Amino acid sequence: MERGKNTVSLPTDLILEIFTRLPSKSVARFRTLSKHWASTLHSPDFKKLFLTRSSARPRLLFAVERYRYNEWFFFSSPQPQNRYETSLPLEYHTKFEGDVCQYICSYASGLIYFPFVRIIDKEKPLICNPITGMYDDLPIRGCSRSRGFLGFDPIDEQFKVLDFHSVLTVESGEPEWRDTEDVSVDLYHLYHRCSNAGICINGVLYYLAQTYIEPSFVIVSFDVRSEKLEFIDASCLNDHVEHPSELSLVNSQGKLGVINCKCADAGGIELCMWVLEDVKTQEWVKCVYTLPQNEVLDSCEFKVAGVAATGEIVLCMKYTCDPYYAFYFNPVKNTLQCVEIQGFGAKFDATVEKRGVVYGIVDYVEDLNLNDAEQLKSSISQIKSLCSCCQKGGQHNHNIEEEV
Template sequence: MTTAAFYKMNMKSSRKVTSIPQEIIFEIFSLLPVKSLMRFRCISKVYNSLVSETDFVSIHQSRSMTRIGGIKLLAREREGFYTIEQNEDGEASLLHIEYLDVLDDYIGSRNLFECVNGLFCFSTWHQPAIIINPSTREIRFLPKIDVNRYCYCSLGYEPEEKIYKVLYTRFEAFESHARNWIFTLGMDKSWREIESFFLFPRLNEGVCINGVIYMLDSFYQRKRIVAFDVKAESFRTITLPCALPDGVDSYHPHGVDSCHLIEVKGKLSVLENMTDENFNLWILGNGQLQIWERDTITSSPGLPRMNFCSHTYDGEIIFVAEVEGDKFTYFSYDITTKSWRKCEVQGSQREYSIKGIYRCVENLYPLEKCLVNAR
């Protein structure tokens, strides 16, 4: 049989194949990992359109939270970014994320690195904000604004309209207020200035929960949280259940390890480091009345000194022990069962220091929609 005859026969048989309904393709694709879906995008315009569709991206991201392999751990060290790969025996190792080496010039002590739905916002006090999607391996530099020393960015997600916004705050010299701008991913081509708000120097990374970005304010007797509504683009304040310690460098985002804002099962929480072995966990039970509920986390006997460096997912908090040799150890604390789980990670180096561990859920959100800014 000639090649032409073989091709003609296959063309006839292909017409007889019943096409798969779009609804079934949608269901099957929503259960696949991002790596497979990125390949399907190259097959046809129909698949490419489906994978990029807003509702599909949202449903796939939601199902990735419960799919095996849908959530990975990403570690940030002083010298770069790594994924933590764990096998069935509980052993884990660090794998260097080479494509993020482009950010080496941005990594330093004065920066913020926030995670929302698997997307990351990386910002320093003197560089434009950077949005990273580790699932699709995309990096976008947002437009630069004239900055002075005191500025920072936060990433927020608005669940009703399914959009991401970056909040940019800049301190005004010799003033008691800060100026604020918004950049909506996939929509804005430049920053939009919104209402001014009082001066609130940040401490550590913020956290976005149900469309609200929460940030620690080191002023006002060190007892205030600033909340930014992503949809309404407005601010309000919440009183902390505990006071931050004295002697904190107000303009240093990593100036204190004693308090961290985290999410616990959909609620704003404050993790307060009391001693090397004890932590207070304050959970905001009623946001309108600002009623806080306290729980105590006590380390098990024999556990080393630990530092908190992770947001939570599904009721677990990650703590990291000091680096020993070529490995470091992290412990997961289950809030419901009040139990600890240990994991040793190979591949670290003594001179490195773990800046944070993040649970990264797979997300198809296409950063190609974002405006690329020349560096």
């Protein structure tokens, strides 16, 4: 029998189904095969199908900062699909070097925003795709350093940055800062922003603030589409929290949640979560959970990564180490799942100087529209950093296998 006589080509629908199960970087490579595949894999229908499939298997995104070296690394790992999974692989994505100063990064709908990055010949805010490494720098607000948060409007599909009462729409061309016309901005002189990162939920950006006189917690709410600012009373947190850094803002089933972790009186770890049940009435509901005893969790420093769509509260070890673990607490069943994330490696924590601080982000979904975003034009791996100490810049080797 002649070779190839019974060769049967696969149906296009089946091929597209296979492509939807690949990482976005692999899809990008297959687009270069031919004009036909470039057109097919760039089509809106395929992008929508890919997003649907990706949403069904969300990932845990890790942003790792090695501040002694002015380095940021981005990794991701699958989230467990069942309670029996005890280990999951880690995938490296990209890295950049640049002095980020003291301002924490902000995340919204697949993009990372750094309010202030010092790179060669410029000091600007920066927005990037942590999976592909594509980025663009943004203009500084007036003469001051930006310290804003990133938000996303799912209706108009627009990213915007809020810095106090100034707004910048992230788009191709030359974006410019502008002041909001909301009358509530007059209240800004009564509040100061806390250092906690903001969170965007269903097109609304939230961040934590405190009053200057008789300090009390408030939540600043910003509707990304209408650009309307509101202030939500959060004085329920006053008697339970000593410092704002103890609090984490989370998306709790589509509602704003605030979580505080502390040691329980009877031993172990206690999670206090306040959920904003009704924005109009500003009604908060408090839940207190005592986590089941776990030798690994009880012996390490950890941070709240968020609340998964499944309702599990996700905790991550604060520093890179080997082995490294993430923890999934189910408040309904009162169960704690300890999952080893394999791949950080021993080199990250060989010394205190080399270890990295880990920021976890739950339910990360790959979106091909972000890969093709017109405003992201440069590769973050080509960034040249500017050392704030010696003011010397240079191109760095970005081989993760050699440097980590």
